[in-house]
Amino acid sequence: MCENPSSLEECCLDVICENILTYIEPQIQTKDGWTSTIEGSDCYDDERSDKRYKFRDPDIYLINKVSERLMNRMMEKRILCDATLNIFSERNTKLRSVKIKNCKVTKCGLQMLKQHKITDLEVVNLKNVSIGDILDCLNEWTVQNLMNANFSKCTFIDICRYSFMVRISNLKALKSLNLSYTEFNQAMYKIICEDLKNLEKLDISGTLIKDLRPLALLADKLTSLSICDLNAASESMIPTLQLLRNLKYLDISLFNDKVDSHHLPHTYVVAELLETEHIFPHLVSLDVSGWKDVVARDPLLRFINTHPRLEFLGIVFDAVTFDPVFCDIKSRDNFQNLRIAGLGTEQQIKVTLQCYKERSNYVQKALYHLFQLTTSFSEARPDIFNLVLPVMEAHSSRFGVQMAATACLYNLTRGELSKNIHPKALSRGVDLTLIAMETFPDEFQLQKNSLLTLCSDRILQEVNFDRFRCARLVLDALCGFEDVNMNRMAVAICSILASKVSTEETSELGARPVYMRKLLAMVQSRVESRLSDITLKFTLSALWNLTDESAATCNVFLEQGGAVLFLNVLRTFRDNSAIETKILGLLNNIAEVAKLRQNLITDALVNELFVLLKSENIDVSYFAAGIVAHLTSDGDEHWKVTTHTRNEMLTELEQSVSQWRVPDGEMVAYRSFKPFFPLLRVDMNYQVQLWAVWAIHHVCTKNPKRYCPMLQEERGHSLLTDLMNYAGSHWEIKRISCQILDTLTKNGVQV
Structure with missing residues (x-):
């Protein structure tokens, strides 16, 4: 495989997460304080408010980089919760950048943030904590120095139905702020634009803003703006955007599943934007995905030609994504270096999967078109295989995504193709396939796609995955x-x-x-x-x-x-x-x-x-x-x-064994020799003993590396020694027993 092996640090992090209770221990809060003496309590109920974890070694200290990577890996492994967040104390760790996403955490667990000086904070899609609660958990240093904050898909409304949006304006050092898909409203938007004068990047997609004009206050510094699904602000959009002379990144795409550009009252906005002259002279990235027929070919081409610095163009779900001028390499002489996210070519689809991992409808459509391409692949494509895995993981509960992803995985691993995909990638692919099978047990085609992928000698024999879980799910599919x-x-x-x-x-x-x-x-x-x-x-x-x-x-x-x-x-x-x-x-x-x-x-x-x-x-x-x-x-x-x-059967048994010619290869595989041991009793009929010693001798000579240590570890050699020393043993039993013991000795096994 051409891929590099995992680094020692990555391997260590995986081992820690997979054996987390080896390194941390639970504590329960009692009337006398926190105690690790937890007899009689349900100490492994991680949602208990009176429970937390700490490192077993109180003197352990992880440097900044390792601390952050451990938190990220625990989040990926879905073991980050209130109780486990406590291990990130200032005594044992150092955090500057914190990412907590899609986790079951509350304000109680986030209290540990007060112990750290944080400059980058990403708290996304938390259902049990408000943005006000998150801000409560920051110390004064962090409030004064926080530079990047992402609260996307969180809520401003706390458990008492109070909203504390205004507190965002206390983060004076912010350069980047993401409040997309929150209840962020017009009044707070105006305050933010007035108070946070250092803002360079702002994402207010899917919010309640109706008038973009306050953005003019940030015109000199703003370089990146995302206003996806912001349909109510259409009237003020073009005049305001014209003021943003330093803008380099603009995302005006449609993403929300409920949005259909054919029914939007202000579809002219995007068309007008593309026709506006002398706008965004420094633009590097433009995303107008999701507007279907609104984005026309000729205005878009003119826009590209008048923006020579443009490096990225998003046109997913737009009709122009299939236009030859964007699909045919020969037709793109004027913008060969432009990176396009779309659905029209393999390269466009790859960019789409890279750039829109969080957008389930984009991912689903991209995978559908990718599937059409993979049916004709004759060579292994680990590059594409590794693009499917992250989006498959990000949308494990979306049937459409899983359906398309499982179909793609099969096409990318069928036949001999899997031999040129790294075992680590295949292992991850199998794990995600099993998650899909568990999540959608009643979906026939998805289950069939999964079996097609799993039914591979390379995967079943050489790749690491939970084989018991896989067998259970496969048997469930068989019965279903x-x-x-x-x-x-x-x-x-x-x-x-x-x-x-x-x-x-x-x-x-x-x-x-x-x-x-x-x-x-x-x-x-x-x-x-x-x-x-x-x-x-x-x-x-x-x-x-x-x-x-x-x-x-x-x-x-x-x-x-x-x-x-x-x-x-x-x-x-x-x-x-x-x-x-x-x-x-x-x-x-x-x-x-x-x-x-x-x-x-x-x-x-x-x-x-x-x-x-x-x-x-x-x-x-x-x-x-x-x-x-x-x-x-x-x-x-x-x-x-x-x-x-x-006696007749014993006679036939002896005659059969005596006539066997030793086969060239290993004839049978055994997990253990223990079933043979009752047959090796010194008082057993020698015909029965004969079959047992012949069988043991056969496997020990054909596969000594496996069976000689096994026989010694299970003390089988002692039974053979007893047969040799027993006066009543048949001479043939003694001969074969001696041969077995000699085989053990020759292979370095002490008897």
Whole structure:
């Protein structure tokens, strides 16, 4: 991959956030003050007002840069709240720039701001705190020196329905102020323009302002102005804007979902602006997106030609975005260096995704057009993949965005394309896909898009993500929809994931009857149609892996009639070694569970095993032998079969194992050797011991790096030593046991 690895600082921040309780501890407020002695209290309820966190090491100190990055990372990981904000005390951290966005924080948590000298403050879209509350939490130094303030999508109205807008005027040092989409009104606007004489950047988009004329008071200094969705101020707009001779950045776009330019009473304003001569001589950036047919081609071209310093042009949702003069490189000789955000070309779409991450309707439309382009991509495009992820994350609750994004992710990772995308980016893509699946469980096409992306060997085998969560969501999708292609993908994904999660997690998945019923129903339909397709094989693999060392899953399998069904599968697909191997592998998992194996000691199944022991396919014979070894290990008193005696099956078991030729590759994978240990008792029938030691020897020689340490850690070598030292052990058992111990020694494992 051409991308650089994460820096050590980024890795450390991720580790801290993912293991946050290792580094901080909760305190509860009592009548005697704050205490870390929290026995008997619900100390991890982070919304409690009498709770806060502090660093476990009271002497830790994070420099300014690290403190700010830690806060940002905690916000991204959604673990920033009132209780965790307390760790940013002046004793342990130093903050100059603070960003708190879309978090569940209140005035109580923001009190820690008083401990810091803040010059840049971004508090956006907080629902539980007013702008007045935020200002209350600033110390005198910050009030006098704050240079940049962003209170977008917050409210001036506090819990008592009082508004304290006038207090904004106390921030005399402000150079940049964003009050977009608040209740900011005309009266306060006039005061701001009069009192905050250092303002260079102002965003009053979507506010209640009706007359822009007070802006003339800032004409000499103002370089950036955003007045999106400010339709009530149309009449005073052009005369006022003409006074802003130093303006470099102007955003007059429409963004609000409810705004439709066809129904606006003053659509002439934008058209008049583009026709106005000698306006904005220093303009670098102009955004007129969202005005649809109002922005005409020729006036816009004239405006561009008369503003040679223009570097950025926003025309998203405007009809001209598809005009050849803005789409065809050859037609853009006069403005080759102009960066255009639109929907007409790949480059325009990329700029749109970069510049409008917060605008859900812009993002959705851009992703829709991007999807049309990605269908024809033949080479990996990590640049575009990495543009989709941030907007997908920013709008996780918007169905339209998620629908388009999941479709794009599939097109960008399908086939071999994923091999040239960095694993870290793929990991983030999978995480966002899982969030989409959780958020919209009933949306068929979105779920299908997600499965298409996940059904990739590169992703499932090489990329880091929460495999248990993924398997659960995939099984939910499998149970939620009846679709042939979804069924195939879901069981294919689960067949791989089930082998990669812990035994506790496979038990949690497999023990849910609804999942088991669905998987068995899919097998049943193949039996009835006598169809041996890839879906059947994936389903059998998934069931095999889900039952591996999971007594709970094995029990649900039996309760749902799985044993009878699998016997029918063996009979229906006789001599199909691939299916026989998977069936016998699962039955072997059940046979390992002492309290369940009696369900398998039946005439019908033992008759099949008697035949399958002699199979020419070693995989089939091996797993059949494993079942026989476990079923016969309980002794004569538990043998209820009438068609074949236990001694007869033991004889067949010995003959089969003795005739096996060691395969070239690893034939089977085990999570643990513990199921073998009951078979290695010194008083066990040597035929049973023979299968067990052959199996252990096989995996230890084919994959010594994995299995030799495992055998030693689980103390299996002690059982083998006991067999060698026991006078009554069969000579063949002693020989193979000795070979296994020699293999361990050769591979550096002490025995």
